[in-house]
Amino acid sequence: MRFSSLGSGSKGNGLLVEAGETTILLDCGFGLTECRNRLARLGKSPESLSAIVVTHEHADHMGGVARLAKRYAIPVYLTYGSYSAAASQFEGCSVNWIMSDSPVAVNDLQLLPYAVPHDAREPVQFVFSDGSYRLGVLTDTGSITAHICEHLTACDALVLECNHDLEMLRAGRYPVSLKRRVSGAHGHLDNQTAASLLQRIDSSRLQHVVAAHLSQENNRRELAVMALATALGCAEEWIGVAEQEEGLGWRELKSA
Ligand SMILES: [Zn+2]
Ligand SMILES: [Zn+2]
Structure with missing residues (x-):
């Protein structure tokens, strides 16, 4: 099982998770050409995607999903809440409903969606498993709940949102209302x-631990890396970062 990122941040997200012959794209906030180029960078094409899975309807996650799904006849998995935010976009797509805490199988990959507190209609995040390893993904959440911890404990890899540094957000140039939204629960x-x-x-x-969804305005790579490395007591070089432009190269899960 392995994973990589097309890019991560408020200008567009996309995470690839692969096991055996199955390749899943989690979210697509990029236009068609951009998405194709970013997939090619990772040795992939839209034709090789088994499914597109969506966390929530915000444009940086769902903005490119319907067009990509329609053009290449790729099935889409999302909650009814996310779907209902843009239902007309999905006309002609093969849509599969998911619900938090109900596992879904897509060929060689098991997905477990779980609910998170975020200002969208029915946002979920995911734990992926190939039966041997578990990859936990958590972005776009305002707080950490016991429910989140239950899902992410004992994972073999984590992609974890480090959106902002509180001091940088506080001192930054965002309007007060937006500062409140970003740092809110x-x-x-x-x-x-x-x-x-x-x-x-x-x-x-x-x-693997990978910091993701870093704000280009209110965070710096070094601050996110330092925070995670300090919490784990590991070397800073060991923490990966999924960047907005460069994304993240393939990371493999394997036995020691
Ligand atoms: Zn986002
Ligand atoms: Zn969001």
Whole structure:
């Protein structure tokens, strides 16, 4: 099982998860050409995608989904809430409903959607498994709940939102209302809160930790990396970052 990122941040997200012959694209906030180019960078094409899975309807996650799905006849998996936010876009798509805490199988991959507090209609995040390893993904959540911890404990890899540094957000040029939204309980995770999650769960199996969804305005790569490395007591080089432009190269899950 392996994963990589097409790009991560408020200008567009896309995460690839692969096991055996199955390749899933989690979210697509990129236009068709951009998406094709970013897939090609990782040695993939739209034709090789088994499914597109959606976390929630915000444009940086769902903006490119319907067009890609229609053009290449790729099935889409999403909650009814996410679907209902843009139902007409999905005319002609093969749509599959998912519900939080109800596992879904897509060929060689098992997906477990779980609910998160975020300002969308029915947002979920996911744990992926190939039967041997578990990859936990958490972006776009305003806070850490016991429910989130239950799902992410003892994962073999984590992709974890480090949206902002609280001080940078506070001192930054966002209007007060937007600062409140971003740092609110249904907004986005700051570096320290993301780091605190690592201390609340069993991290003993982790082979990869990747910081994601970094704000280009209110965060710096070094701050996110330092926060996560400090929480885990590991070297900073060990923490990966999924960047907005460069994304993240393939990371493999394997036995030691
Ligand atoms: Zn987002
Ligand atoms: Zn969002």
